[in-house]
Amino acid sequence: MKLILGNKNYSSWSLRGWLAVKQSGLPFEEITVPLYGDDWDERKKEHDEIAPSSGKVPVLWDGDAVVWDSIAIIEYLADKVGRDRFWPKADDARAMARSMVAEMHSSYLALRGECPMNIRRRVEGHKISDAAKADIVRILTLWAEARARFGKGGPFLFGTFSAADIIYAPVVSRFITYGIGVPGFALAYMEAVWDHEWLKAWIAAAESEDWVIEQFEAEPAAK
Secondary structure (H helix, E strand, C coil): CCCECCCCCCCCCHHHHHHHHHHHHHCCCCEECCCCCCCHHHHHCCCHCCCCCCCCCCCCEEEEEECCCCCHHHHHHHHHHCHHCCCCCCCCHHHHHHHHHHHHCCCCCHHHHHCCCCCCCCCCCCCHHHHHHHHHHHHHHHHHHHHHHHHHCCCEEEEECHHHHHHHHHHHHHHHHCCCCCCCHHHHHHHHHCCCHHHHHHHHHHHHHHCCHHHHHCHHHHH
């Protein structure tokens, strides 16, 4: 398999796709396509591997099969290696995990816009809008419910590392970058994610990248 990724420091959806393939346990090759440079439009045309996704990453190739979109990648891999590798076994836990993943995929636009992922950066006194604050409260509420109801088997949202943690890992990164204050249970969860061996490997790679995307280094304004 081949996984087409963007810059590890900035690309939240690439992180999700990469974690999904790591969770599958299947061997794969990484191909990084630097995002948003002056020649980005030309680069997209040159890389046949990202053409099916209209130039978006991540893209997973498995022989002639091509999958783009992080949730689609999770589901494709779950079909190959078994649903239980990604999702809780119990119906009630799996129902909540799927709903949380879908909500992350479609929501929290204020938080995403005002706190773009930037693993190398630390921002003090970051100002966010009421809409972004509402996104944060909603996320923390979901984390609290998942941990209280289904988290007794380990430090992650549903105990063991799952698709839910894959999808919310970039949120953990955002909270760290922008110094978002969280209650103790959330801090413990964030530390578990940040200390996971796969996250450590991704962080190390992000910190060693030479690329800088200026639009993600400027101070985002609260709206």
